[in-house]
Amino acid sequence: MGRKVNLERPKKGPGRKARKQAEPVFQFSKEESEENKKLSRHQKQRLKKREITKQKLKEEQKKKKSVQKATKAVVNNTFDPAEIFNVEKSRQKYQQLGQKGKPQSVASNGHQNGGEKGRNLFDSDNEMDEDERPVVKGKVPVKKSQMKKFLQQAESDEESDSDEEEEDVDSDVEEEEDGEDAESVDGEEDDYEDEEELGEEEEDGEEDDESDEDEDEDDEEMEEDDDMLPIEAANKKLKKRMAREQKEADEEMAEAAVNRERFVFPTDEELAQTTNLQDVHIRIKDVIGVLSDFSANRDPERSRCEYIDLLRKDLCLYYSYNDYFMGLLMDIFSPNELLEFLEASELQRPVTIRTNSLKTRRRDLAQSLINRGINLDPIGKWSKEGLVVYSSQVPLGATPEYLAGHYMLQGGSSLLPVMALAPEENERILDMCAAPGGKSSHIAALMKNTGCLFVNDANKERLQAVLGNFHRLGIQNAIITCVDGIKYADIMKGFDRVLLDAPCTGSGVISKDPSVKATKTDIDVQRCYNLQRRLLLTAIDCLSSSSSTGGYLVYSTCSILPQENEWVIDFALKRRNVRLVPTGLDFGVEGMTRYGAHRFHPMMKLTRRFYPHTHNLDGFFVAKLQKFSDAIPKSVSGEPVEDEVQDEQEEEMKLPKKIDKRDWYYKDILEERKAQREDTNHVVKVFQKPTNVKKGTKKSKPPQTDASSAKAEDTPVSGDSKQQPSVNGGKQQRPVPAKKTEVREAEEAIRLKKKLQQAQGQNGKKFGPGQSKTNGTKKVAAGGVQKGGLKKKVGKVRKGK
Numbered sequence: 119m120g121r122k123v124n125l126e127r128p129k130k131g132p133g134r135k136a137r138k139q140a141e142p143v144f145q146f147s148k149e150e151s152e153e154n155k156k157l158s159r160h161q162k163q164r165l166k167k168r169e170i171t172k173q174k175l176k177e178e179q180k181k182k183k184s185v186q187k188a189t190k191a192v193v194n195n196t197f198d199p200a201e202i203f204n205v206e207k208s209r210q211k212y213q214q215l216g217q218k219g220k221p222q223s224v225a226s227n228g229h230q231n232g233g234e235k236g237r238n239l240f241d242s243d244n245e246m247d248e249d250e251r252p253v254v255k256g257k258v259p260v261k262k263s264q265m266k267k268f269l270q271q272a273e274s275d276e277e278s279d280s281d282e283e284e285e286d287v288d289s290d291v292e293e294e295e296d297g298e299d300a301e302s303v304d305g306e307e308d309d310y311e312d313e314e315e316l317g318e319e320e321e322d323g324e325e326d327d328e329s330d331e332d333e334d335e336d337d338e339e340m341e342e343d344d345d346m347l348p349i350e351a352a353n354k355k356l357k358k359r360m361a362r363e364q365k366e367a368d369e370e371m372a373e374a375a376v377n378r379e380r381f382v383f384p385t386d387e388e389l390a391q392t393t394n395l396q397d398v399h400i401r402i403k404d405v406i407g408v409l410s411d412f413s414a415n416r417d418p419e420r421s422r423c424e425y426i427d428l429l430r431k432d433l434c435l436y437y438s439y440n441d442y443f444m445g446l447l448m449d450i451f452s453p454n455e456l457l458e459f460l461e462a463s464e465l466q467r468p469v470t471i472r473t474n475s476l477k478t479r480r481r482d483l484a485q486s487l488i489n490r491g492i493n494l495d496p497i498g499k500w501s502k503e504g505l506v507v508y509s510s511q512v513p514l515g516a517t518p519e520y521l522a523g524h525y526m527l528q529g530g531s532s533l534l535p536v537m538a539l540a541p542e543e544n545e546r547i548l549d550m551c552a553a554p555g556g557k558s559s560h561i562a563a564l565m566k567n568t569g570c571l572f573v574n575d576a577n578k579e580r581l582q583a584v585l586g587n588f589h590r591l592g593i594q595n596a597i598i599t600c601v602d603g604i605k606y607a608d609i610m611k612g613f614d615r616v617l618l619d620a621p622c623t624g625s626g627v628i629s630k631d632p633s634v635k636a637t638k639t640d641i642d643v644q645r646c647y648n649l650q651r652r653l654l655l656t657a658i659d660c661l662s663s664s665s666s667t668g669g670y671l672v673y674s675t676c677s678i679l680p681q682e683n684e685w686v687i688d689f690a691l692k693r694r695n696v697r698l699v700p701t702g703l704d705f706g707v708e709g710m711t712r713y714g715a716h717r718f719h720p721m722m723k724l725t726r727r728f729y730p731h732t733h734n735l736d737g738f739f740v741a742k743l744q745k746f747s748d749a750i751p752k753s754v755s756g757e758p759v760e761d762e763v764q765d766e767q768e769e770e771m772k773l774p775k776k777i778d779k780r781d782w783y784y785k786d787i788l789e790e791r792k793a794q795r796e797d798t799n800h801v802v803k804v805f806q807k808p809t810n811v812k813k814g815t816k817k818s819k820p821p822q823t824d825a826s827s828a829k830a831e832d833t834p835v836s837g838d839s840k841q842q843p844s845v846n847g848g849k850q851q852r853p854v855p856a857k858k859t860e861v862r863e864a865e866e867a868i869r870l871k872k873k874l875q876q877a878q879g880q881n882g883k884k885f886g887p888g889q890s891k892t893n894g895t896k897k898v899a900a901g902g903v904q905k906g907g908l909k910k911k912v913g914k915v916r917k918g919k
């Protein structure tokens with residue numbers, strides 16, 4: 119039965135049987151059979167490669183598991199948070215975790231990433247692991263190896279086609295074997311994983327669940343991927359991995375953002391230690407962030423007031439404002455807008471000029487200036503005369519065009535009040551506070567040098583500038599006066615239009631005068647609005663309600679404080695027969711109808727506010743009023759309201775201890791004080807006869823001149839060596855001056871005294887009933903000072919002294 123194997127006996131030659139049949143082959147073992155089998159070169163190559171692949175697959179599976187666990191440990195913060203910042207320590211821990219289930223060959227690569235570095239994302243050997251890998255950035259030989267593989271495969275396929283039947287059979291056998299091997303490898307891997315998972319299960323059960331899910335997904339994908347080309351599968355996995363990484367990065371970002379936004383209110387110590395302005399700026403932004411959504415961002419133990427206080431202090435520190443002034447600004451703006459305003463107030467506004475339409479046209483002027491190398495543009499559609507200058511190689515106040523009066527250097531916002539006033543030809547117009555004359559000259563130009571423009575200012579020096587400008591600009595319809603605006607209605611009335619560009623705190627032009635930030639106090643603001651109210655009432659009184667062209671008044675300030683704007687207008691609306699009308703300006707922010715506890719007239723919306731941060735113009739306020747009756751409304755008490763204003767003002771008036779003599783705000787106060795001093799001395803002489811001083815007693819050493827000796831005899835008891843007008847028994851004696859300066863001083867004193875008497879005479883209230891307004895001094899003497907207002911005044915002055 120069957121053939122016998124002849125292993126020992128060598129063949130002696132082919133017999134019939136031998137020729138017909140080959141010797142039987144017995145597969146004692148796979149290795150033996152393969153060794154004995156005669157393989158082609160390509161078959162040998164493929165076999166070798168398969169062996170390597172199996173080995174690699176095994177290693178990769180193990181590595182994959184270890185890396186996955188290590189990654190999860192990092193993601194779930196199983197590290198000590200302090201270690202996160204210790205890169206080296208973290209790396210070591212990461213490696214330790216990673217090496218738990220990793221074969222030595224991978225661990226021996228050293229750095230974890232180093233091991234991953236050379237892996238080919240498109241290599242079919244590694245495909246299964248792609249989803250589990252941590253992010254590896256490095257050079258990966260992708261296409262080369264892939265192409266090589268494809269070429270080898272193609273080559274082998276071609277050869278396979280031409281191989282004998284026998285080889286095909288062998289190949290099939292080999293494939294089957296490969297399948298078995300692969301199964302066994304998977305089986306081993308599963309066992310390994312199971313062991314690993316069991317070990318880890320107690321520590322992090324949840325992680326394992328997730329890991330299982332991931333594996334399931336991967337298995338499913340692998341099944342799906344079988345239908346795809348390797349490159350497609352790799353691409354799909356790469357995309358998936360990128361999406362996952364993106365998601366993780368987004369989560370991390372969100373977490374970081376949450377941590378960053380959560381502002382922790384600083385302790386007193388921390389606040390005291392703040393020395394860096396950069397830190398203050400960051401804190402300002404943080405606090406504003408908290409205030410923007412207070413309920414969500416606040417520290418429950420801190421009130422809104424605490425945050426606002428902190429913000430105010432920081433803003434004062436950072437932008438160099440005083441606390442009071444910053445408080446005023448905080449009442450106007452929301453925190454975010456306030457920051458914008460403060461930033462804009464640190465920057466200079468663009469230089470602007472106004473074309474003098476009496477002498478040239480804007481186009482021609484622009485052309486001439488461009489020819490001089492000045493870079494400019496029209497200021498905007500809202501003005502036909504304005505030009506904004508970006509750069510200039512020559513001083514703008516010294517060009518031939520300037521000297522010829524073709525333009526006026528003027529801030530953009532100062533065009534607005536005149537545009538609102540809309541002067542017409544042949545009108546009678548008053549500019550009550552005009553120096554240095556920018557707006558007046560604009561009015562004159564719009565009047566085309568017709569009609570009559572009264573240009574007034576209380577400051578004589580500043581009026582010099584008006585004079586110079588008017589000559590240069592060719593204005594011929596103006597009359598310049600130097601009168602206290604409050605008294606203007608006593609001099610002249612019946613104007614068609616009045617412009618009151620009132621003196622103010624300058625809170626809108628901080629970029630021009632930064633001293634405003636630190637110097638303005640409540641007294642300054644109060645003083646400003648009191649003056650503004652009085653000037654406004656007078657300005658309205660100067661206006662004719664029966665003017666054929668309207669009887670309009672424009673009130674403007676370069677301040678953004680409601681106290682100087684809406685509040686002043688509201689005050690006038692209650693005391694005069696005027697109404698608010700549209701300004702005719704098609705931009706700007708509506709005026710306020712409420713401010714803190716104050717409620718203003720609803721028509722206040724017709725007024726306009728301009729801000730540096732919204733309009734790139736100086737801060738400005740413009741209101742237009744129309745007078746509909748010349749009658750002055752009576753107050754509840756039946757007295758004319760201006761008297762109430764005066765009383766109110768006397769009540770409210772607080773003066774700073776130190777007054778800067780150069781400050782025009784206080785010019786009239788200083789004059790008044792001086793006059794009061796004169797008056798006081800005079801009163802002292804009248805009512806307190808120098809009983810304690812014997813005639814001829816020398817209290818002070820007189821100058822060694824005859825005249826001065828004479829003067830010494832008349833020197834008042836106060837011991838004031840300054841030349842004073844002396845009065846004897848109520849009769850005023852003319853002093854005998856020794857020097858020219860003394861003569862001047864004496865004359866000045868007399869002039870001031872007269873001025874005071876006039877002022878007192880105009881205000882009958884000060885002297886009580888029956889007293890003469892023309893000779894206050896005598897009447898006071900006769901009527902006695904005990905009841906009169908003068909005594910009160912003298913008392914005040916004494917107190918002041």
Ligand SMILES: C[S@@+](CC[C@H](N)C(=O)[O-])C[C@H]1O[C@@H](n2cnc3c(N)ncnc32)[C@H](O)[C@@H]1O
Nearest residue numbers: 551552553554555556557576577602603619621
């Ligand atoms: C804002 S400036 C006017 C600027 C001017 N309108 C212009 O466009 O060039 C305010 C002016 O009011 C003047 N002034 C202050 N108190 C005054 C008063 N009681 N009567 C009249 N003018 C006064 C100041 O001398 C100052 O020149």
